[in-house]
Amino acid sequence: MRVQGIIIGLLFFLVHFAHAQSSISFYSNSELTNLIKIAQEQDKNIFIDTYARWCKPCKKQSRVFSDAKVANYFNDNFINVKYDMDTPIGKEIDLKYEVVFLPTLLILDKHGNVRIKMDNGIVGANELLNIAKAVTEPYTSAPIASTPPPTKSNDVTKTEPVVTHSNENKEAQIKPAPPVLDKPLIKPVEEATEEKILFVLDGDVELPPEILLKEAYFRMQLMDGTHREAADKYLATQSDWSTEENVKFIHDFVYTTRSKEFNYLIENRELFNHFVGEDRVVNTIELLVYNTLYTGYPRPTLEKATELFAYIDPHNNIKNAQKYFLTRLFEEEDKTKYIEFAIRYLNENNSSEHNEMFRLSQALIENEPNGENVEHSEKWIKKAIDLQGKDINYLEQHANILALKGDNSAAISTIKRAISLAEQQEKDKVYLQRILDKLLN
Numbered sequence: 001m002r003v004q005g006i007i008i009g010l011l012f013f014l015v016h017f018a019h020a021q022s023s024i025s026f027y028s029n030s031e032l033t034n035l036i037k038i039a040q041e042q043d044k045n046i047f048i049d050t051y052a053r054w055c056k057p058c059k060k061q062s063r064v065f066s067d068a069k070v071a072n073y074f075n076d077n078f079i080n081v082k083y084d085m086d087t088p089i090g091k092e093i094d095l096k097y098e099v100v101f102l103p104t105l106l107i108l109d110k111h112g113n114v115r116i117k118m119d120n121g122i123v124g125a126n127e128l129l130n131i132a133k134a135v136t137e138p139y140t141s142a143p144i145a146s147t148p149p150p151t152k153s154n155d156v157t158k159t160e161p162v163v164t165h166s167n168e169n170k171e172a173q174i175k176p177a178p179p180v181l182d183k184p185l186i187k188p189v190e191e192a193t194e195e196k197i198l199f200v201l202d203g204d205v206e207l208p209p210e211i212l213l214k215e216a217y218f219r220m221q222l223m224d225g226t227h228r229e230a231a232d233k234y235l236a237t238q239s240d241w242s243t244e245e246n247v248k249f250i251h252d253f254v255y256t257t258r259s260k261e262f263n264y265l266i267e268n269r270e271l272f273n274h275f276v277g278e279d280r281v282v283n284t285i286e287l288l289v290y291n292t293l294y295t296g297y298p299r300p301t302l303e304k305a306t307e308l309f310a311y312i313d314p315h316n317n318i319k320n321a322q323k324y325f326l327t328r329l330f331e332e333e334d335k336t337k338y339i340e341f342a343i344r345y346l347n348e349n350n351s352s353e354h355n356e357m358f359r360l361s362q363a364l365i366e367n368e369p370n371g372e373n374v375e376h377s378e379k380w381i382k383k384a385i386d387l388q389g390k391d392i393n394y395l396e397q398h399a400n401i402l403a404l405k406g407d408n409s410a411a412i413s414t415i416k417r418a419i420s421l422a423e424q425q426e427k428d429k430v431y432l433q434r435i436l437d438k439l440l441n
Helices: 002-018 032-042 056-064 068-077 088-097 125-136 209-222 226-236 244-253 260-267 269-276 278-295 302-312 317-331 335-348 354-367 371-387 392-404 408-424 430-440
Strands: 045-051 078-084 104-108 114-118
Touching: 032 045, 032 078, 032 088, 045 056, 045 088, 045 125, 056 278, 068 078, 068 125, 078 088, 104 125, 114 125, 209 226, 209 244, 226 244, 244 260, 244 269, 244 278, 260 269, 260 278, 269 278, 278 302, 302 317, 317 335, 317 354, 335 354, 354 371, 354 392, 371 392, 392 408, 392 430, 408 430
Parallel strands: 045 078
Antiparallel strands: 045 104, 104 114
């Protein structure tokens, strides 16, 4: 008990220290049970940011946390914690709260129950602040439903986001318009201000299918994650998914490539093309596939990536999946696996992709700059230069390799060639001149 008290006391100290920071101050990979105790003692909600080192959108999301208004509000009103999803404790959070896209932001109540789950893409400063206020100031903001943590099963179907935000791969958006409610079927929530009144359905009432359908669309507007359960409830009442209404409903609510709804869309694509429109169906499939490929957690295997790419480009899916996997390995800084895969890819495909040769050349000397790797690195950068001799970066890389080999004369000649190209292309040559000066000295 004494040790536990010390830990909790230390956490209290860190919370108070956080207020002096210029961004949201997060605990890092802290035990959730300890944070829940603090949240209960301070009567605060818990804010969770999930991320991984390889996740580019996570880095963009982190910039939002440095917004002064966001930082001040979250440091004053929340217990904040970040979880690296590639760590053991991150995997525990995944099991408890079903994190399937990164970044996923969660707001929990002081007991650890989910109040808000944001996994639709990067959440901007104003939007994040409005959501936070909706939770902490319920009488001046829209009501937010609180739901218990999900129980994760071994089923391949996992909860993933409704595609309502553009991601970094595609700009198109899917924003279905909810049907107009023609009767007062839902209970109004009285507001203390003159803001627009929102509504919530009474959860204890068993509703007929037509009302469940309207509830699903309405809950989509709340952006609190409860629309997913509502959509599942409606579809569970439908024995025939092929009606026009149900096809359009599935198109509007499909949010994962790992679901029976997505499989139904793929298997009945012509039906969806007929009722929804081919362009919209193509766009939806692309968005879902790219979400899984680039922000999905855990990341898809090479085999799964090959299958996913087949949905959008069946003629080039194998090559596209291999290129995707190469980039993944490089970004994850798994240089040994990247080097093995890149060499096999370039040799087997008889590839003329000079940019991949350049990246492989870099990885070889960054991983372990021994004599053998330096020789292999030079081989690949020379191939890249043969294919694209006017790339200044390639020449700089070759000059660095020559210097590593102790051939300063050749390195100087190569960097001079790079400087000459920079002058012809009207590009900055200052850093190249510094390399030359260093070689001459």
